[in-house]
Structures are given as C-alpha cells and as structure tokens.
Amino acid sequence: MKLLITSAILLLAVSPLALAKHQNNYHNSSQHSHREFKAKVINATPIYKYLTVSQPQTYCEPAVIRKTYNQSHDKSAAIVGGIIGGVIGHAASDRKHKGLGTIVGAVIGSSLVHNIDNANNKYSRTYQTVPNSCVTRHKTSSKVRVLDGYEVTYRLQGKLYQTFSQHKPTKYIRIYD
Structure with missing residues (x-):
C-alpha cells in the first residue's frame, strides 16, 4: 500500500x-x-x-535710382535775360502799369533764358542704381x-x-x- x-x-x-x-x-x-x-x-x-x-x-526692396545733376549754366545769362525782359515789359506797358510790366517782363525774360540754357544741355544728369536687398x-x-x-x-x-x-x-x- x-x-x-x-x-x-x-x-x-x-x-x-x-x-x-x-x-x-x-x-x-x-x-x-x-x-x-x-x-x-x-x-x-x-x-x-x-x-x-x-x-x-522672398521680400525685395525696390531698386533705388539716384539722379545727380551737374549744373553748369551761366547765372549771368539769366540776369541779362531778366534785365532785357524788364526793359521790354516796361516799354510795352502803359503809364499806369509800368512797374508791373517791368516785373513781369523781368520774370519772363530770366525764365526764357533759363529754359534755353537747359535745352542746350549746359548741365548733365547722372543716374545711379542701388542693387535690391532681398x-x-x-x-x-x-x-x-x-x-x-x-x-x-x-x-x-x-x-x-x-x-x-x-x-x-x-x-x-x-x-x-
């Protein structure tokens, strides 16, 4: 057992x-x-x-163009043009408006000489560009x-x-x- x-x-x-x-x-x-x-x-x-x-x-700033003026026009020519314009304005105006005619003639004369001086390229323009910055x-x-x-x-x-x-x-x- x-x-x-x-x-x-x-x-x-x-x-x-x-x-x-x-x-x-x-x-x-x-x-x-x-x-x-x-x-x-x-x-x-x-x-x-x-x-x-x-x-x-990309963000870019626009190109900058710089203008440089080299003015070489004759200031004495504008003065002479103003004197001649003043004389013509004085002669062309009547007795009451002699002073006003002289002033208007002087301004027109000097302005005309200045424009003629610019048209004859007595000054030069220079353009300079600055590159973009991006x-x-x-x-x-x-x-x-x-x-x-x-x-x-x-x-x-x-x-x-x-x-x-x-x-x-x-x-x-x-x-x-």
Whole structure:
C-alpha cells in the first residue's frame, strides 16, 4: 500500500510538469512560443494628425535710382535775360502799369533764358542704381490634415481588443503572441 500511495503522489507531482511542457502558453526564460492568430476586424477608425506647412517667401526692396545733376549754366545769362525782359515789359506797358510790366517782363525774360540754357544741355544728369536687398522668410501658411493610421478594434477568442495600424486593415488582421 505504501508503494501505491508513493506512486500516486509521484504521478500527481510530475504530471503537471509534463503537461506544462506540451501546452503552448508555457514560457520559460530560454524559449518563447510565437503564435499567430487571425482576428476579425470589428471597426477601423482613421486617425489624423495636423502638419504645419511653411512656404519660403522672398521680400525685395525696390531698386533705388539716384539722379545727380551737374549744373553748369551761366547765372549771368539769366540776369541779362531778366534785365532785357524788364526793359521790354516796361516799354510795352502803359503809364499806369509800368512797374508791373517791368516785373513781369523781368520774370519772363530770366525764365526764357533759363529754359534755353537747359535745352542746350549746359548741365548733365547722372543716374545711379542701388542693387535690391532681398530677404527670404519662411511664412507659416496653413495646417494640413494628414492620415496617420487607423485605430483598429478586433475580436479574438470572444474578447474585443484595440490596436494601432498604419495601414487600413482588411476583414481580418494577424495578431502575433
């Protein structure tokens, strides 16, 4: 009887260890089981993220044109033209308006001589351009909605689970243990 009891106890002690080695969910530190399951997809919700788009923009100041005048006209010619115009204005006006005629004649005479002097190119023009100064800045123009992936709800062995997938799933997905 002692032998029967000892055999039964030994069998009961060793049998769970023998079963554990054959079961798929048993893990020890040196080996892992990698099982693959086919799970039914219940729902796939797209997940979006927002990206900020910046575009370079170049701002340029307009070119500056500087004019330089080198005037070389004769001032004495304008004075002589004013005197001659004043004499003609004084002679052409009546007795009441001699002073006004003299002033108007002097202004017209000096103006005519000045215009004739300019027409004869007694002065020169120099044009100088300053190059444009440009600055490039990155302007944030808009936010763009981009698909990031899918939140997938699936059923495996009667229980619901969720995971994230970058690709849109089909009816079934593969789950690795």
